[in-house]
Amino acid sequence: MSMLDTAQCERLVRFARLMVPGGQGMPSAEAIGLCGDPVDEVLAIDPTRMEGLGRILALPGEIGTMADIEALAQRDASGFADLGVVLANAYFMHADVRAAIGYPGQEARDSSAGLTNADHALLEPVITRGSIFRPTPA
Amino acid sequence: MSGATHTDALVVGAGPSGAVVAGELIRAGISVTILEQGDWVPADAFDGARRQWELTQLRKWHPNPNTRGRPEDYPVDVGHSDVNPLMFAGVGGAALIYGAHWMRFMPSDFRVRTLDAIAEDWPFTYDDLAPFYAYVEEAMGVSGQDGNPAYPDGAPTPLPALPIGKVGRKAAKGMNRLGWHWWPGSNAIPSRPWRALQPCVLRGTCGTGCSDGAKATPDRTHWPDAIKAGARLVTGARAAEVTLDARGRASGAIWIDRTGTRHEATADVVILCANGIGTPRILHMSDGGAGIANRSGMVGRRLMMHPFAAVMGTFDEDLESWVGPAGQILTSMQFYETDASRGFLRGAKWNCMPAGGPQSFRAGYGDGPLTDAWGLNLHENVRQKFGRSFEWGIVGEDLPDPENRVSLSDSLTDTDGLPAPAIHYRVSDNTRKMLDFHIARAVEAMEAAGAIETAITPLIRDCGWHLMGTAMMGDDPETSVVDAHGRCHDVPNLYVMDASTFPTSSGMNPTATIMAVAARSVLHLIEHRTDVERAA
Ligand SMILES: Cc1cc2nc3c(=O)[nH]c(=O)nc-3n(C[C@H](O)[C@H](O)[C@H](O)COP(=O)(O)OP(=O)(O)OC[C@H]3O[C@@H](n4cnc5c(N)ncnc54)[C@H](O)[C@@H]3O)c2cc1C
Ligand code: SF4
Numbered sequence: 001m002s003m004l005d006t007a008q009c010e011r012l013v014r015f016a017r018l019m020v021p022g023g024q025g026m027p028s029a030e031a032i033g034l035c036g037d038p039v040d041e042v043l044a045i046d047p048t049r050m051e052g053l054g055r056i057l058a059l060p061g062e063i064g065t066m067a068d069i070e071a072l073a074q075r076d077a078s079g080f081a082d083l084g085v086v087l088a089n090a091y092f093m094h095a096d097v098r099a100a101i102g103y104p105g106q107e108a109r110d111s112s113a114g115l116t117n118a119d120h121a122l123l124e125p126v127i128t129r130g131s132i133f134r135p136t137p138a
Numbered sequence: 139m140s141g142a143t144h145t146d147a148l149v150v151g152a153g154p155s156g157a158v159v160a161g162e163l164i165r166a167g168i169s170v171t172i173l174e175q176g177d178w179v180p181a182d183a184f185d186g187a188r189r190q191w192e193l194t195q196l197r198k199w200h201p202n203p204n205t206r207g208r209p210e211d212y213p214v215d216v217g218h219s220d221v222n223p224l225m226f227a228g229v230g231g232a233a234l235i236y237g238a239h240w241m242r243f244m245p246s247d248f249r250v251r252t253l254d255a256i257a258e259d260w261p262f263t264y265d266d267l268a269p270f271y272a273y274v275e276e277a278m279g280v281s282g283q284d285g286n287p288a289y290p291d292g293a294p295t296p297l298p299a300l301p302i303g304k305v306g307r308k309a310a311k312g313m314n315r316l317g318w319h320w321w322p323g324s325n326a327i328p329s330r331p332w333r334a335l336q337p338c339v340l341r342g343t344c345g346t347g348c349s350d351g352a353k354a355t356p357d358r359t360h361w362p363d364a365i366k367a368g369a370r371l372v373t374g375a376r377a378a379e380v381t382l383d384a385r386g387r388a389s390g391a392i393w394i395d396r397t398g399t400r401h402e403a404t405a406d407v408v409i410l411c412a413n414g415i416g417t418p419r420i421l422h423m424s425d426g427g428a429g430i431a432n433r434s435g436m437v438g439r440r441l442m443m444h445p446f447a448a449v450m451g452t453f454d455e456d457l458e459s460w461v462g463p464a465g466q467i468l469t470s471m472q473f474y475e476t477d478a479s480r481g482f483l484r485g486a487k488w489n490c491m492p493a494g495g496p497q498s499f500r501a502g503y504g505d506g507p508l509t510d511a512w513g514l515n516l517h518e519n520v521r522q523k524f525g526r527s528f529e530w531g532i533v534g535e536d537l538p539d540p541e542n543r544v545s546l547s548d549s550l551t552d553t554d555g556l557p558a559p560a561i562h563y564r565v566s567d568n569t570r571k572m573l574d575f576h577i578a579r580a581v582e583a584m585e586a587a588g589a590i591e592t593a594i595t596p597l598i599r600d601c602g603w604h605l606m607g608t609a610m611m612g613d614d615p616e617t618s619v620v621d622a623h624g625r626c627h628d629v630p631n632l633y634v635m636d637a638s639t640f641p642t643s644s645g646m647n648p649t650a651t652i653m654a655v656a657a658r659s660v661l662h663l664i665e666h667r668t669d670v671e672r673a674a
Binding site for chain 2: 018019020021023024025026041042045046048066069070073084085088089092093101102103105106107108109110111112113114115116118119122123125126127129130131132133134136137138
């Protein structure tokens, strides 16, 4: 069962259509099924966001333009901040979105290669210029 | 109150300083109890390897205790501060979420009065501390490149440097074009398997905890051996005050467990390692709130927090700039030393850092109009900047000012009802001028590297990573709190062995020096332990 009720979901999608539309090779937040698993997962991981999100979704008012959203944000800045966190994280945690921006996540790599010969060559001029510390009396 | 337990020594705080101190004591056969208000945090508690990494760093793993709001944290009253102090309560202390940038102070940092006629010289020199640096660097598995011309001895490290990657190469080429100093970053992150540490896997999430057991934190590097040798580490134990006997000698501490029950721990020697905020807080709370060890009036004063600025550069090529370590990829000390013609004294160290995941570019550090951050601009920002940006961070020396201070809040308490620390802290003119100068140079460095866009972060509130100066060391009991080995002038068996004792802050990340000074102090205490005046 979704953590948002139908009315909250509809309202969130209206924000999302303007805040995270599709375009430039990116899916819209609505297209990734925002109001199902993506938002539920975010709220399950950080339930402290629910209160502010619930508040901003309950504010009456048009959501037809970014100026409408700006006006709502000014009425409840912290509720809007929670909405931004939920929306952005639901979006960027989604596999399709990560694939679209070429982000594998914070993946593990081998660090043992260390500095390459080319890196050592880059260091040569620094070494050649010599010491830069300030002579300091004991 | 439950019955008292007695050990030879009592340490408050299980971060890097407490770990060094307790480890040496137990190795010398001195029984020790350690009180730590936080808990053990296993590597798999951190979210670095999980999709929610960018989400949980906003609250659960946030460095500001007021944002995190965990019961083991104490809140901080920051109503009169330009900067929020950052920390973490746990076995390992703030190192659990530190960047592991490992920097020795420079020789000049110990002699600022002699060289620049400001603040005070330290009672010892770089050369005095060098063997202790080497000692703690072994324990912490520090990786780096020997021969750094910024140091007289090249600042050798036990392990070879981590890869500098595409970001490091790009930044280095820019610095070479300008003829400016840079060096591969030194980090308390092993590039090879090292004792209990795994080799780094470059996950780049160091600042929110290492989920791979690589980053050197005392819960891996120090505590297991100390506990095996008999150290008694009590977690969920918040020290409420240091107790004194009738002659004013420290007799132990009152501490409170998570159920709110009060306990007494007695000891011949008490050593505070609760950081530059937590230590003066305990001193102020002692003796029924009248405070102790404060004949000089300097307890809590001279707080230094290293206000931080950064310049982000964006490039027109993929730099994989989410790859770690984070950790510092490169450093620069080109503008570290004083040049009075710049209009300020002392200088700053730079660290080159990766830019993190896609949400770093959602709104940056700023609060621009909504339309900048959302709509098609969201996609445009991420497309242009994600993976293609990196940062030169600027850690500037913060000069001591007695008005920048830690006192007790009269309006905020922790979960045990103890007063929260209250911070009065203003960023000085010297710091502002210093940061402006360094920002301008860092923009030049980015442009020389080929940046197509630069973004400046002049100062953020959440940058009090380094907490120093609030129980200053010195020879004169009228002007300092502790002597050159951390012993309180007023309470001869009470010691401070964290960065509270630092007379000046340098422009370096402090943990290398915190651990080296703690080692120097505790080894001195061990050597002279028969002279310690105990409580009756
Ligand atoms: C986000 C972040 C990034 C950082 N990055 C770097 C870096 O890259 N390089 C670097 O050199 N430094 C860095 N630092 C600073 C570094 O973490 C600290 O300098 C270091 O941890 C200080 O060690 P400490 O043991 O003196 O204090 P802490 O690590 O703060 O440990 C003090 C311990 O005392 C405990 N304590 C406090 N009061 C009480 C009480 N009343 N009762 C019981 N326990 C108490 C606390 O819970 C804590 O665990 C960073 C800090 C932060 C927050
Ligand atoms: S970069 Fe290395 S040290 Fe940092 S979190 Fe990843 S594995 Fe740990």
